[in-house]
Amino acid sequence: MVTIRDVAKESGFSSTTVSIVLNDAPLARYIPPVTKKRIMRAAQKLGYRPNQFARSLRSKRSHTVGVMVFDMTDPYCTLVLRGIENTLYQASYLPILTDVHNERVRFERYLEMLLDRRIEGLIVLANWLFLDINLLADLEKSSIPTAIIGCELKGDSMSSVIVDNEVGGYAALEHLHSLGHRKIAFIRGPKGLTDSSPRWRGVRKCAKASRLELDTCLIVDLPESRDPISSFEAGFKLTEGLIKQKRQFTALLAFDDMTAFGAIRALAKSGLRVPEQCSVIGFDDVAPSALYTPPLTTVRQPMEAMGASAVGVVLDGINAVLEKREIAASHRRVAPELVVRESTRSLL
Amino acid sequence: MVTIRDVAKESGFSSTTVSIVLNDAPLARYIPPVTKKRIMRAAQKLGYRPNQFARSLRSKRSHTVGVMVFDMTDPYCTLVLRGIENTLYQASYLPILTDVHNERVRFERYLEMLLDRRIEGLIVLANWLFLDINLLADLEKSSIPTAIIGCELKGDSMSSVIVDNEVGGYAALEHLHSLGHRKIAFIRGPKGLTDSSPRWRGVRKCAKASRLELDTCLIVDLPESRDPISSFEAGFKLTEGLIKQKRQFTALLAFDDMTAFGAIRALAKSGLRVPEQCSVIGFDDVAPSALYTPPLTTVRQPMEAMGASAVGVVLDGINAVLEKREIAASHRRVAPELVVRESTRSLL
DNA sequence: TCCCGAAGTTCGATTTAAATG
DNA sequence: GCATTTAAATCGAACTTCGGG
Numbered sequence: 001m002v003t004i005r006d007v008a009k010e011s012g013f014s015s016t017t018v019s020i021v022l023n024d025a026p027l028a029r030y031i032p033p034v035t036k037k038r039i040m041r042a043a044q045k046l047g048y049r050p051n052q053f054a055r056s057l058r059s060k061r062s063h064t065v066g067v068m069v070f071d072m073t074d075p076y077c078t079l080v081l082r083g084i085e086n087t088l089y090q091a092s093y094l095p096i097l098t099d100v101h102n103e104r105v106r107f108e109r110y111l112e113m114l115l116d117r118r119i120e121g122l123i124v125l126a127n128w129l130f131l132d133i134n135l136l137a138d139l140e141k142s143s144i145p146t147a148i149i150g151c152e153l154k155g156d157s158m159s160s161v162i163v164d165n166e167v168g169g170y171a172a173l174e175h176l177h178s179l180g181h182r183k184i185a186f187i188r189g190p191k192g193l194t195d196s197s198p199r200w201r202g203v204r205k206c207a208k209a210s211r212l213e214l215d216t217c218l219i220v221d222l223p224e225s226r227d228p229i230s231s232f233e234a235g236f237k238l239t240e241g242l243i244k245q246k247r248q249f250t251a252l253l254a255f256d257d258m259t260a261f262g263a264i265r266a267l268a269k270s271g272l273r274v275p276e277q278c279s280v281i282g283f284d285d286v287a288p289s290a291l292y293t294p295p296l297t298t299v300r301q302p303m304e305a306m307g308a309s310a311v312g313v314v315l316d317g318i319n320a321v322l323e324k325r326e327i328a329a330s331h332r333r334v335a336p337e338l339v340v341r342e343s344t345r346s347l348l
Numbered sequence: 349m350v351t352i353r354d355v356a357k358e359s360g361f362s363s364t365t366v367s368i369v370l371n372d373a374p375l376a377r378y379i380p381p382v383t384k385k386r387i388m389r390a391a392q393k394l395g396y397r398p399n400q401f402a403r404s405l406r407s408k409r410s411h412t413v414g415v416m417v418f419d420m421t422d423p424y425c426t427l428v429l430r431g432i433e434n435t436l437y438q439a440s441y442l443p444i445l446t447d448v449h450n451e452r453v454r455f456e457r458y459l460e461m462l463l464d465r466r467i468e469g470l471i472v473l474a475n476w477l478f479l480d481i482n483l484l485a486d487l488e489k490s491s492i493p494t495a496i497i498g499c500e501l502k503g504d505s506m507s508s509v510i511v512d513n514e515v516g517g518y519a520a521l522e523h524l525h526s527l528g529h530r531k532i533a534f535i536r537g538p539k540g541l542t543d544s545s546p547r548w549r550g551v552r553k554c555a556k557a558s559r560l561e562l563d564t565c566l567i568v569d570l571p572e573s574r575d576p577i578s579s580f581e582a583g584f585k586l587t588e589g590l591i592k593q594k595r596q597f598t599a600l601l602a603f604d605d606m607t608a609f610g611a612i613r614a615l616a617k618s619g620l621r622v623p624e625q626c627s628v629i630g631f632d633d634v635a636p637s638a639l640y641t642p643p644l645t646t647v648r649q650p651m652e653a654m655g656a657s658a659v660g661v662v663l664d665g666i667n668a669v670l671e672k673r674e675i676a677a678s679h680r681r682v683a684p685e686l687v688v689r690e691s692t693r694s695l696l
Numbered sequence: 697t698c699c700c701g702a703a704g705t706t707c708g709a710t711t712t713a714a715a716t717g
Numbered sequence: 718g719c720a721t722t723t724a725a726a727t728c729g730a731a732c733t734t735c736g737g738g
Contacts, residue, residue: 054708057401097445261639288636291609402729
């Protein structure tokens with residue numbers, strides 16, 4: 001490996017001067033262009049690349065951000081990760097990706113490993129989180145800039161980026177209602193998920209506003225489960241249950257897209273066609289939704305933008321730390337967007 | 349930050365002794381249990397965590413593996429990444445994830461960044477690769493253990509893990525043939541993809557073995573494109589074209605699952621039901637395939653196992669380097685598995 | 697000679713303080 | 718005092734060498 005001393009020897013200057021020149025440090029003003037040229041050429045010639053370990057040791061910086069996901073296999077992650085990656089790339093940071101598998105020990109071990117690596121920031125993708133929220137509290141004391149995506153929280157220590165679930169829930173029902181649907185089945189999210197209740201609040205709000213009465217016989221809940229795929233299976237079973245009980249409904253509002261897929265499957269199995277005999281709307285707009293047959297109408301979370309936003313917040317935090325400024329945590333709530341495709345249809 | 353010297357002071361021993369004890373170095377045999385206890389307690393009390401920068405600087409090790417993906421949004425990546433993550437975790441390595449977006453400059457920049465970080469190994473997920481293969485040759489000179497997933501290559505410097513495309517292609521056609529299908533449409537992969545030709549070779553081999561004549565009017569090719577989603581759109585358009593030309597076929601063999609999704613969509617749009625009027629088979633078994641309506645019959649690549657396998661190879665390489673052993677690159681070809689679901693049906 | 701522990705060097709880059717002309 | 722350059726200290730851990738008992 002070629003070191004700064006090799007460059008010094010090759011160029012005929014001291015390693016101090018080489019360092020100053022190559023980093024374009026303040027003192028570089030005093031160094032005559034000839035010297036700079038010579039040093040540059042020497043470095044070039046030798047193919048010198050500074051040792052990041054040594055650099056980090058002095059500067060205490062890693063130019064690395066930790067990314068913690070609770071379950072990678074959730075399709076929700078993909079685009080968020082893309083947003084994170086892309087924004088970090090612009091800023092010349094590199095992400096260390098960890099997948100907690102919704103396991104407590106794994107969370108703790110990974111957090112320790114990341115902290116040991118002196119990550120400068122941390123982004124947590126709490127998409128399908130069934131761990132004690134107290135775990136997240138542990139993060140607070142780590143005192144590194146942290147942003148959580150998909151889990152609302154108060155407080156000054158950690159930032160958060162979430163979609164406005166209430167607005168989204170409202171939009172979903174409003175869409176079905178505007179199409180003339182009145183007998184609507186609902187599959188709500190599991191109690192343990194922070195998204196569930198605001199999303200349902202939005203639905204109720206819309207129902208109230210449009211004087212729609214919700215039939216409690218048509219409301220079912222997703223069970224708790226650590227596995228995001230399970231919402232597909234649960235969506236399937238719950239819908240099947242509804243059908244078997246001969247509940248009449250012309251539309252179904254699912255907690256998320258996976259649930260909607262399960263519901264569509266159940267409907268198809270019973271010979272009910274979507275959207276001809278039953279409209280279905282999901283939530284999230286994960287990648288497969290656009291590819292589904294029929295393409296799924298859903299409420300989109302701007303996932304890539306949310307990833308980018310989280311990185312932005314964390315980067316601001318890092319800069320604040322570097323400049324020894326205090327900075328308050330920011331809590332961003334981004335607007336969802338109704339995406340009308342072909343799984344919903346007007347009753348008229 | 350608490351350093352080893354703080355622990356030394358606290359425990360009353362020198363930093364040397366502390367280092368020996370905490371690392372359980374060979375010399376630790378000579379150190380009496382009392383001393384060890386005292387040092388351990390001091391470390392515990394102060395919450396000492398060794399500085400990885402300093403450690404890496406001396407040991408020249410980063411305990412980090414670079415992971416390079418050509419397009420994260422390809423659903424193919426998800427499970428492979430899970431396999432990689434999980435296996436690295438067992439071995440206490442951390443992955444740095446980079447997404448090349450199929451862009452040359454990005455590839456080069458990321459590679460440089462990873463090398464600067466002194467990654468100990470590199471895993472390349474060449475799933476939807478439309479860059480010059482020569483780029484990969486650049487990797488050779490990096491001289492760090494490297495494994496490529498999804499792209500066959502010879503040579504001793506880099507290892508590879510691929511699915512046996514020929515066997516897979518064979519199995520796909522064999523399945524359709526065994527169901528009684530004789531008029532079969534084919535959507536082949538783009539020429540630029542290394543998977544395309546062996547997969548097709550398998551198909552032809554099976555056709556020959558079962559004396560099935562392939563109708564060239566029913567064979568179409570996916571265009572080149574950097575975007576993996578494009579195979580959905582192309583699958584849609586190509587199938588639509590086939591239908592518009594009134595080509596008769598009772599089954600369709602798609603290059604991959606995304607293409608199959610596009611084909612199903614086109615069939616549905618023309619009022620053709622799957623599998624009643626046309627069977628469709630894909631390749632890969634990406635996550636959405638099982639959730640599709642109808643659930644897609646496909647040829648599964650054991651993606652998680654392939655990720656794990658690549659990590660295994662790289663880890664072996666790392667150990668070889670540490671022990672200054674020479675080690676030959678390994679080229680693993682794993683068997684695919686036919687997954688029969690509901691998008692294919694017997695003609696009888 | 698064996699056991700225990702400490703002093704000092706090394707890894708490679710940055711930075712402070714100081715030395716030249 | 719000014720422009721130009723550098724010796725030496727520093728970051729934190731690990732390893733080599735050495736000395737005392």
